[in-house]
Amino acid sequence: MSDLNALFRKRIGLSENKRITFEDLDHILEKTAKSIPFENFRVIEKNANVITRENLVDKILIHSEGGLCYELNPLFYLFLRENGFQVVLARGIVYNHEQQRYPASGRTHITILLTHEDQTYVVDTGFGGNVPLKPVPLTGEMVASANGEFRIKQTPTEYGDYIFEMKLKHKDTDWKIGYAFDSRQPMTDVSACDVVRQIIVEHPESPFNKSPLITKRTDTGSVTLTETSFTQWENGQMTKEPIDGARFTELLRTHFGR
Structure with missing residues (x-):
């Protein structure tokens, strides 16, 4: 077992010896959301390292920090891959509900696409308080978790071919857009996420380079x-x-x- 696999299991409290199946992912996503916070402290400190496997392991698994989507999802992607899952990374753009538009900062969300038995799912550990806590199929089927209801609609936009929608528990009465993403341009190298880090750190419209934020389930x-x-x-x-x-x-x- 690699250091990443062993350290990730230790961080979320999962047995080193357990073989992970698709059916285990709900439980693992819950444990991850409660153990690894969504946070921007390194961005605020102007100390956000480039995205590499080694830097992700050092920051989140050795020093027990959290991270933003371009850190949390690439790390979980590597964990899933090492446990035999067929996964890729994809870029998306988070909808700004206050301004009722997609932001000028562009596609700054990273998510995971997992294929199991010829069906593709979004798996997302990096969407802050909006994480679905379960794999969400690209079929449009709704899934429900402790955090609400989630679905994905095949909807062409200038930012991709699908839209992730949510109805958060105790917060939303109607469906709302989480983000649009493109399944047609998959990424398999976590270093490709570094362009997102650069935008988050530098762009004036980035919501994460203004003041500190940390949240977890x-x-x-x-x-x-x-x-x-x-x-x-x-x-x-x-x-x-x-x-x-x-x-x-x-x-x-x-x-x-x-």
Whole structure:
């Protein structure tokens, strides 16, 4: 077993000896979302390393940090590949609901396409509070998880051939666009994701180069920490607390072990 495979299993609390099947992925995606946070600290610190296998292992598995989609999904892609799954990476663009448009920063989302028994699925561990926690088939069939309902529609846009849609639990009453993506230009080298890192770090419209953010799933919902607020979802109930720098440090340690 490779260092990546062993370290990833250790990070999410999965047995080293367990052979992973497609049916195990729901459980593994849940464990991953609760163990590895979605965060932009390296971007804010201007210390975002280039995307390589070695850098992903060092940052997320050895130093126990989290990451953004261009880190989390490439790492999970490598983990899946080492466990015998047929996977590729794909680029997408996240819809901006406040502005009701796709952003000028372009295709800055990385996702995973997994093929199992002649069916292709989106597997996404890097979509922050919107992660589906289950493989989502490209057939349009809806899947439901602890985080809501998810589906993928074959819809041509200038950004690709499919749209990932979601209806988040306790938050959405109607379907909304998560992101458009292109299944026709698969990537198999994680270094190809580095162009996304560069855009996220440098582009003025990037939402992740302005202020710190960290979030992860919990057994009862989710926790999200920014420099000005702490938001907690527990069994469908949300609490939001305004915070200062000292409280930020305290909450970061308490909820994220940092």
